[in-house]
Structures are given as C-alpha cells and as structure tokens.
Amino acid sequence: MRRTKHSLSPNFGGEGQGEGAPTARSDLTAPSPRPSPPLRGGEGESLLPAQFRDWFASRGWSPRPHQLALAARAAKGESALLIAPTGGGKTLAGFLPSLIALAQLPARRPRELHTLYISPLKALAVDVARNLEAPVAEMGLAVRIETRTGDTSASRRQRQKTLPPDILLTTPEQLALLIASRDAPRLFRHLQAVVLDELHAMHNSKRGDLLALGLARLRTLAPQHRRVGLSATVADPKPLLDFLGADTALVRGGEGARPSIAILASDAHVPWSGHLARHAMADVLNAIRQAKTSLVFVNTRAQAERTFQDLWRLNDDNLAIALHHGSLAPAQRRKVESAMTRGQLRAVVCTSTLDLGIDWGAVDNVICIGAPKGAARLVQRIGRANHRLDEPSQALLVPANRFEVLECEAARDAVMAGELDGERLKQGGLDVLAQHVWGSACAEPFDAGQLYEEVRSASPYRHLSREDFDKVLDFVATGGYALKRYDRYARLRRTAEGKWRIAHPRIAQQYRMNVGVIVEDPMVDIRLQAKGRPTGAGGRVLGQLEEYFIEQLLPGDTFVFAGTVLRFEGMREDAAYVTRTQDAEAHVPSYNGGKFPLSTFLAQRVREMVSRPESWQVLPAPVNEWLRIQEWRSIIPKPGQLLVETFPRSSKHYLVCYPFEGRLAHQTLGMLLTRRLERLRMRPLGFSANEYALAVWGLRDMGGVDMDRLFDEDMLGDDLEAWLAESNLYKRTFRNCAIIAGLIERRFPGKE
Template sequence: MKKALQTWFTARGWKPFAFQREVWQALAAGESGLLHATTGAGKTYAVWLGALGALAGKPPARGAAPLTVLWLTPMRALAADTLRALREPLADLAPHWTAGARSGDTTSAERSAQDRRLPTVLVTTPESLSLLLARAGARELFMHLRLVVVDEWHELLGNKRGVQVQLALARLRQWRPALGTWGMSATLGNLEQAMAVLLGPQQPGHLVRGAVPKKLVIDTLLPPRAERFPWAGHLGLAMLPQVVAELETSSTALVFTNTRSQSEIWYQALLEARPEWAGSIALHHGSLDRAVREWVEAGLKAGQLRAVVCTSSLDLGVDFLPVERVLQIGSPKGVARLLQRAGRSGHAPGRPSRITLVPTHSLELVEGAAARTAVLAGLVEAREPPRQPLDVLVQHLVTVALGGGFVPDALYAEVRQTHAYAALDAQRWQWCLDFVRQGGAALSAYPDYRRVVPDEEGVWRVPEARLARRHRANIGTIVSDASMTVQYMGGARIGSVEEGFAARLKPGDAFMFGGRLLELVRIHDMTAWVRRASGKKAAVPRWNGGRMPLSSLLADAAVIELAEAGQGRYDSPEMLRARPLLDVQQKWSALPTPDTLLAETLKSREGWHLFLYPFAGRQVHLGLASLLAWRAAQQAPRTFSIAVNDYGFELLSATEVDWPALLPVLLHQASEGPALLAEVLASLNAGELAQRRFREIARVSGLIFQSHPGERRSSRQLQASSSLFWEVFRKYDPANQLLLQAEQELLAQELEVGRLQAALQRMRARQLVLCALARPTPFAFPLMVERFREQLSNERVADRIARMLAQLERAAGGGAPSEREDELAQVQAGLQFGQQTDLGKTARKPPRRRHGL
C-alpha cells in the first residue's frame, strides 16, 4: 500500500511533504496523535491516505467493508466538501471502501440507506454521532470501527461540543480498546494540551507539526486619512470605494465580516455600488437556507463568483482553490481567527495566502500592525477546554441509557477517562445519577424527569418511548435563540432569522435578508411569510452571538505598537497612517506601554470622568469597570455610568470624585480568589446574568427542550420555563449543581474572571500614569460615544458627535478646514445610514450599569 500511495501522489504531479510521511508512518504503527499544519498544506490527505494505507487491507469476501473510519467535522457545511475529498482516492487505493456523510443536512433517503448499512467511512458531526450512540444497537454499529479523525479540533477544543466529543470517544474506546484517534488543526497555541484533551489523560500520542513554507501576506486597506477622534464603526461604509477597487483587481475574493448583520449591509452596499455585479457576487452566512449556501459554495469552487461576502460560515476547511485573496471588514480580534481566514485564500500547498484588513475605525489600524507582528513572531492564542460541565454529562447519561443502557460504576470509570471529567468526584457523579433518575430533590414528584431508571439487572435505561423521542430531538450543546423560517408566499425557503427580530415586525414592514428586500406578509407556525419589496425603509436582522472581544495576545501586541510609537518609531504603513491620532493622544495625555497603566481624568458639564486603559478586551473591562464602581460606592454614596470598549472603560459620576486619590486605593484594595469573585458578582447584578446562563444549561441538560416531534417551542416559552426552574431550585434545592454551574460559567466565560484577575494583577504591577485632561483625548472620545449611544437617539447622537468633533479638531489644529468639514459631514451621513440599517450597532454595544448606595 505504501507504494500505491506514492504512485497515486506522483500521478497527480505531487510530492508528499515530510509531515505527511510522518503521519503515514505513525498510522501504520498504530499510533494516535494530533497534526498541526498550515491551512491548505495538505492535512486531510496526510491523515486520510495514512488511514487507507494502514486500514484498507484486503477486500472482504462479500460486499463493501463495514464502518471502519469515523470522520468528525464541526460544521455541516464541511461534511459534503470533506466527503468529496475522501472519495477521490478510493477508486485507486480502496475500491472496496464506501464513503458517506450524516448530518442535519442529510436527506431522509440517505438516512434510510445508512440505517440498513453504514459506509466504510462516515463523515459526521458531534451531534449526529451522539444520535448514533443513542440507538439501542449502538455497540453493534461500531463493532468494526478502527479510527476516529476529528477535523478542525481547535474549533471544538474550547467549548461544550468538544466535551461532547470527549464523552463520545470514551464510549467508543470502551467498546473498541484499540481504537485510534487523530485530530487536525491549523491555529492553536497550546498543542500539547490539545492533544492530551483529545486522547484522554495519560494516553500517549504523536504530535506532528507540519511546518510547510507558505507565503502569507497581511496588509491593510488604508483610509485616505486617519480621523484623529475615532469611534467604533465611524468609517462605516466610507471604505466601500476602496473595497470595490480591490475586488475589481481580484479574480475571486472572500469578504469576511464579524456579524451576519454586517454581511447583509456590505453585500447590499456592493450591489448598489456595482449593479452590474449582480449574479457575480454572493452572500453566505449560517442563517441562509442550505440550498443557497450550496449554490454559493459551488460557484466559488467553479471560479464563477467575483466575491462572496461571508461570516464565520466559511472560516473552516472548505477548499476553494480559485479564491485569490481575503478581505476582513473590521478587526479579526484575534491572531488565530486572522490566520484561519487568511488560509481560505491560496488554499493549496505552495500558493501564497493574502488577507487585507479593512479598518472600521482608526484605532483598528494599530490592531492591524499588531496582528502582523504577532504572526511574524509565531504567536497564536490558546484554547482552554471546559472542566466538568454537568449539563453535558447529564445529557450523555440519557444518550448512553438509550444506546443499550449502562451500569453506573462502569460508566463512572469510563467518564473519568476524559480530560473534562478526570477529576469528577463521587458526590457530583451521584448527583448526576439522581438528576436523570428523578430530576433531583425538587422534581422527584414529576414523571417527565424520571428519564433513566435501573431495571431488575441493575442496568439503567430510558423507561418510555416518549422520553426517548424527546431526548433524541434535543441532543446537542449548541444553544441559540429560537429561529423562525423565512419563506416566500407559495415559494422557496430563504433561511431563518431569530424569533426576537421577527416578533418586532408587523405585516407590511420591510427587512433586508439574503441580499433581498423583503416585505413581511404574516407570521404563522414559526414561519415568516414574505414577498419581494421595493422602495421601503429596511431593517436588518440582528442575530445574537456577534460580539468578539479582543484577545489578550492581540491586545498585548497592540500595546507594544503604541509604546514604539511613543518612542517615535513608526515602522509600518498602518502606524504611519495612524500617527496624527497618536500624536494628539501623546500631546494631550500619553500612550500606553507594557510597563504603565494609563488613566485620564476630566471634569465636564456631565460630571467627573475617569478613563482607564488596561487593553484587556470589552468583557473584562465590563467586569473591571463594575468592580471599581462598586468599590467606590462602598466608600461613599455615588452613582456611576459605565462605558466600555476593547481598549478601556469610562466611569462617570455626577458628583465630585477625587480620582487621583481614590483610584490607587481602588486598584490595590486587597482581595483575591473567593473574595474577589464575591465582589465581582456583587457589582454586576449577577443574578440576572446567571439566570440567563442557566437557561442555556437547562436546555442542554434536558430540563427544558427546544422541540420534540410535533411541537416547536418559542423562545418566550423557553424563557418562562427556565425561569420557573431557576426559582424552584433556588427556593427548594439551593445546592443544585446546575445553579452552581451557571455561576461558574458566568464567571469563566461571560465575565472571563480569569482574564479579569490577571488584568487586575497587571494593573497593580504597572506604574500608574494619571493625566488630567482639558478635553477628551482620541482614546477617551470613543468611550464617550458608546455612552451617548445608550442615552440618545441616533439623530441626537449625530448632532452631539459633530459638535464635539468640531471643538476637538479646532483644539488639535493642524488640519485643513475643508478636511474637517468633510469629516463632520461623514459623521452625519454615517449615523443617518446607521439609523436606517442598524450599522451603528453592528459592533455590539456594551451594557451600561449604574452603581450606587
């Protein structure tokens, strides 16, 4: 077979890389491991051809080989593309093998065929694998399985879907002790840990680093000039002419945005700028119907599309050879995401990849320079795996009970073979058993929560077919707001929008979706029936989950760039273009450095302002701002307004605050560990935040369910159900582990308390540079704008910003009056556009809190 692999490669004019040979040898030796290589370097064929060489063997006496390889992919959209790649060498290297895919997109006819006989290699998702494990004959399905491949492992490692994979692998290894496991990844900073999580504690593994020389070009589309007083999104579509010019010089390009709403806006803007491009540019995001997405993907593969405006729906794995370059609207907010998206271009060994950053405000020029510096230094963010999420474990217990049943002691030992639950103690395990057996102490009287019970032989099984159907319909850990189908009257399905957006529309309202202007006719049975509209003011759907905080790695790199600028060194085009802004910042205040903490104070008609710049990301800044405001309110009755962005935060008090005296006290107030956590929770109205987190946990654990055969529940029903459970548990079962998990997830994920604590320690260690301002600086101005957006309508915000800009520009001097007038006109036009399309809110606004005693 080794000779056959070499022949197959040579026939295509290819030569195997050293890392591909290394993987082939490791698979032939029966080893498991992790392959980390650049996007487009040939990871799929490294593992797949190695699997064929090690496992294909001789054809069976009759029929095709049974299920031998399970190929897990994190996205349904990747399954079809992966399947095409896996089928290509089968005719020459393993004609007795078959290949198929099973996911939410698989047709009923395909499912029926697979129910009779699974293919030799099955491409599937974590959710579909769990559904297979929930079959009564699950063990027999996998009796010949020899290898599991987890593609794009970095996308699963840091979330509950990765935990779901860990539990599934533990089950499969229990049945097949010699089962091999390989993961593939392109953008990870913690490779050793990633491999340990995939293979399980103390299991040996082979880490292959596929270092393949590949040219990567990271550049920035520079605005004509950098406004000296920026605010998030202030460039809006002002960069549109330059984006159009770049697309005109490219054969095929991907235009990435960070939110689905933003993709709708940019797609429509490109069409308005170049109507003749209709049919040669397209839109792709996860809420569009499968048929639409597949049409776009096919057009990309065939090189028939000039550009596709997309979101993370095209981040992963799909191989589009014609894509020449990538444009990123706004900051990618992290090095790993930048590399992932850059790899969508030049997606083949030896071809260069190019990504061009399109800043949406002037400070993103600094982020662009910092990102390129970090990439050159080989720095990539780590993904931290979750620890002991009991909602996922509870769901898995019901799945295993359906898949043949379990004996508690044996399953406990099996579960502890995973990284996530290696330290699971007997008490928490018993709580999980009690929860699936009778719903815990508070729900023991309700038959619906007796989901798993022991039979006479001590094997735990699901007692009712009704409960089994409901569980299978709700398997998974992806939790999002209820969606509503969008469909033409008497015509095709277009996609889906979140129920909360559709509920705010009334018949006759128009909205932009899938690049079309649609008019709502009526809503019935969780479907928004629409028809084409024209000449109407349109709303743009808002989907949750769009916020991307600045990563610690990229934030630290940005601070280093600012420190270099403070020393007069401007070594990149981005920093040179941003120099007018940075010069004003340094003249009126100072620039941050890795050794200093910049704070600014200002007295205005609104009150006493504090601006602090830890550069720790908006979520951490929300926690820090709330914590310092709460501490200040403990010392004297005060009320604060808060605004945050990725660079810092503002505290504003209507009553006098002696910030120079108070700030050092607040920063160095002694509290670590549990005491700090208590302060953070007290400062943030954490009960409401934890209740929202509990709603997701309740759905994963099976307390409430999105749907079951014959019923689709609305988000309002789900919210009411979860709130009832929340109150019941708090009153009658306060030690309920799911309540504790909600608080832990709130701290770890939403508030990022680990980053918060580290940021607080760094702030204490740095030299405090406190600058008293006469007027807002370029760093302070965007924070004030964030606060205005919370308080004022868009029209009043435009007037307020224009007046402030005029005053600040006069004070800064050095610019031609006509340029300043153009800039103020741009503000007015941009905000009017934002009022029509919600562009001003594309970067999700930070919550504003008030604190006082």
C-alpha cells in the same frame, strides 16, 4: 481633564502539487521540511501499494513526508496528531492509512464500519466525502463512503446502522446519537480509525466535551481503533494530544511560505470610531477587482449584511458578489458554495461560517474587514487563500477605526513572527455530562462505576470527582433535589442488578430529539412573498432571524437581510412575511452572540505598541497624530498601568478607563463600577464598553473619587455576587445549561 494611573496586577485534488489541480478541493497535500518520525530514503513510499504510487505519479505528485509519517504510524496501530497550516494536506494524510488498509481487503466483504470521520461542520463532511470519491474512483478502490448529518434521511440513517459504509463522515452530534443507539456495539465493533478534522476548533468547547465523551465510549466499544487528529497551527499542541489520548504521536507538516499581509492605506479619513469601515468600501471593491476571487471576512452577521449592501451600491461593474452567513437558509448557502466551486463569483462577503470547511482553489485574496480579534483567527482566515504552500497567501486587513489600525498591526506582527494566541483550557461541563449519561442509558443499562471510569478517560473530565458524577447521575435519574417529587423528571431507574436504565421508551425519543450543545435563541423563518398577496400566503424561506428582533418591528418597517432590503408585512404563526423594497435607511438586524472577544495575547501586543512611541512611525499619519494628541493631552499608559480620565461633556460627567482586557471583561467591570458609583452618590446614568476601554457617564463630577478604592479588587467579591444575582446573566446561563442537560426540552415528539 484629570488622569489617574493605577497598577494592575496533497489536499484532495492535490493543491500545491502542480498545474491542473481542480478549482474546488478539500485540504489534502503539502510539503514538510520536518517530517515526524524521520523517514529514510524510500522507506515511507514503501508503505504505499502500487496503485497508490501510480495514482500519485499519474498526476505528477509525490506524497508529502507528513502524509507518509501518518501512514507509518497507522501501520503500527498508533494514534497521531497532525499539525499543519490550512492547505497543508491534512485531510488526505488522515484518510490515506484507511484507504491503504481498505484497498488490501477483498472487494466482497461483510459490511463493516472501518473509519469514522468527525467534522465540526456538516458542510465540510459533505464536501470531504465528495472529494474523497475522486481518488477512490480513479484507483478503482472498492470503498463505500457515506455522510450522516441532520440532513440525511431517516431511512438512510437507519440503514447505516445495519449496513454501514466503509467510511462514514459525520458530526459530534450525530456521533452522540449513534453511541446512544442499541445498535452501537454492533456498529462499532470492527472500527479501526477515527479521524477528527479541525480539532483545534472543537476541543475547548462544549461541543468538544460532547465529542470527548463520545470518543471515550468508542474506546469501550472498539478498543482496537486508532485516532488521527487534524489541526491547523496552534500555540501549544499538548491539549490536543491529551484530547486524543495517551501515547498519541505528534506529526508536524511544513510551514510553507509566509503569508503576504497588507493593511489598507486608504486615502479616506480613518474614523475615530465605528466598526463598518464604510470609509474604505471603494478601496475594498478595487481590491476585489484586482483579484481573481476574494473572500471578504467580517466579524458579525449584521456587519456582513451592511458590507454587502455598501459594496453593491458601488458595484458599477456588476461584479458577481455573494453573501454567506449562518442565518441564511441552508439552500441559499449551498447555492453560494456551488457558485464558488464553479468559479462563478468574484467575491463572497462572509462571517466565521467560512473560517473552516470548504476550500476553493480559485480564491487568491482574503480581505478582513475590522480587526481580527486574534492572531490564530487571522491565520485561519488567511489560509482560505492560495492553497499552495510554496506560494504566499494574500491578505488585506481593513481597520474600521484608528484603534483597529493598532490591532491589525499587532496581529500582522504576531503572524509574521509565528506567534499565536494561547487559550485557557476549560473543565468539562456537567450539563454536557448529564446529556451523555442520559444517552448512555438509552443505549443499554449501565453500571455507574464503570461509566464513571469511562467518563474520566475523556480529557475534559479527567479531574471529575465521584461525588460530582453521582450528583449528575442523580439529576438525570430523578431531576435532582429540587425536582424529585415530579414524575416527569424521573428519567432513569435502577434494575435488580443495580444498573441504570431509561424509565420509559419515550425517554429515548426525547433524547434523540434534543441531543446537542448548541443553544440558540428562538428563531423565526423569514418568508419572501410577492407584493399584493395577503400576509401568510406562502413564500420561500430566506433564512432565520432572532425572534426578539422581529418582535420589535411594525408592519411597514424595513430591514436588511439576505443581501436585500425587505419590508415587514406581518407575522403568521411561526414565520415573518416580507416583501422586497428599497429604503436607504433600513434597519440592520441585531444578532445575539455575534461578537468575537479580543484575545488577551493580542491585547497585550497592542498595549506594548501603544506604550512605545518609537513603534508609531510605521503607523498611518492619522493614527500617529491621534496617539501624539493623546500623549499631549493625557497619558499613554504603560503595560501594568491603568489610565483613568474624567471630564465634563454636554452637561454630563464622564469617567473613561483603558484596561485593555476585552469587551466581555469591560462589560462586567462597567456593571460593578456603576454600582460603586451609585453608593458614592455620583448618580451614574450608564456605561459603554469596547475591547480596549470603558466609559461611564453620570450627573456628578467623578474626578474627586478615590480611584484606588473604586478599582479595588474586592469588587470581585460581594459586589460581583450581588450583581450576578440581580442580572439576567444567571438566568440566561441557567437556561442554556438546563436545555443541554435535558431539563428544558427544545423539541417534542410530533412537533418541530
């Protein structure tokens, strides 16, 4: 083996407030040792009307300092960002000023929208609305609360424009539809507050771009409104403050008790590779038995299906264990959520669908199978358990292989030290801007200069040049330089006054049917039919799978989905028909976009741990032994070094390097290295990448290659451009941008 080192440059329901709190609740109270601004004596509580003070007292609670601080800011008309851990009472803090203001208005008043709440999840909006009804009813407040999501009927959505509720809870996509309506000026003219929940999960994404543009329009329509951002703990609050706008105050909630995080010390042999942790399923099931209710988090939908099956095979006690992920039918997900609310389940195997959103007070243990990929994500998931800030959340990390033991240790150390991942801020997407320009014309004719200034007031677009804006406007209006000759892409026209308007009413209908920035691969309904019935003869929908996976199946093939083994019977129109069966060798569906990238912050901590042999003493014996073998047979790279190993195996030759830069970077590096090795006549056959390493195999010995030249950074020039030009990455990225910008329509009038 050759080695080369290379240098590299009160919750609703009052969780945490005492005994007698309901089982299910949304995030609504918590203590804060550092209120901001400081409140003296009863100064904060004096902001509460008598009925609010009585309501808190009747439950044996006291309003938390950060809740009163937000009320004080609101009384001055100021915007604020509240940062508090999950379970820290953020949601009640966000709504409290609005409830106080509405309580002081006469019961008989004009129907005007007072507060707009925006959530990244429609399930969260519905859950918060349901929980908000309780204090409103108990205090006898004349406050009308409604939700607006994709599941809301068309008749109710239309009625909300003319007879709006006092408080409307919705999503970024529905906000985009509302501001693109001709009713928008009338709907929002009296808006007083916008509450943005789970802001940390939205702001630095294309959904965040869409939301920021919507907020910029709201500032034009209702300049008097204030904004409240609600966020879990983040490494740097400044990007969130910028997102909310100038002069936004920062309010911090209490840190609460440090979580109790254990890493599974299984008696079973820890594998060298793999991501399913099947060796530890008996230990996981035992942890479920010992807890009241557990959330079992995994990182992918495929892993969720397999983990659920593995647990059920061992579940001789018939513990009530359910499955929850984004490909399941909405009705099935709601069924699981309702069962959790009623305390009927002992565990739910879930993906990131439950990272945010509904909080269940009965959950007292979080189990994370596989490495968390980021300290912030681990904190978010741990916060799902034990929503009382004076008691530690319980979490169990279950590494699936020896490298993941290191990652789990690094993540736990970071969380206990209060250190979180940062993130690189992205510029606002021009495809999202094109969609917004399109929607703006649907609402009313606009002046290009005024819209440009409005767009630049949105944080992601503050550096947008007028030249780029004009190019986007031209693209929306004519299809751009490539499509000007085609009438179907002429969506906007200029009026005699020089303003831009939609070219035809159907353009507005097309916008309404295609709004949003979430681009999914073509999906197929999975319908369960009774055995013996002809294929296509009805059946309830279990959920959806990617079309490309279904296309690989033949009648009689089996696969695991929705927690059961299914036999593929055939396709009819746009649905795949299946029956129940039993097959221990059933396929697990593959899903696009299912893997979390490793954060750079966590990768650096793993590198540091690996490079310090004195830190290995805390590791399990098999992992310690594994690192000692690496040290004996090869080299342990230090931070700033790149280890490259070459060796023969099974008539092939291998080159393995350890950049510790994450799967996405390694996949790109693998493509570039294979191109260079081809030019060197090494005859590479393929490569494989994970979060920490990259392996290339070929037909010739690569040990004599000049590694400094092979890994020279000039590969990021012509080699990268040539590879991108030949790869599907450009095509896939162009398709996604074209869909968001409206060049490709996902839905057509009269069709689903």
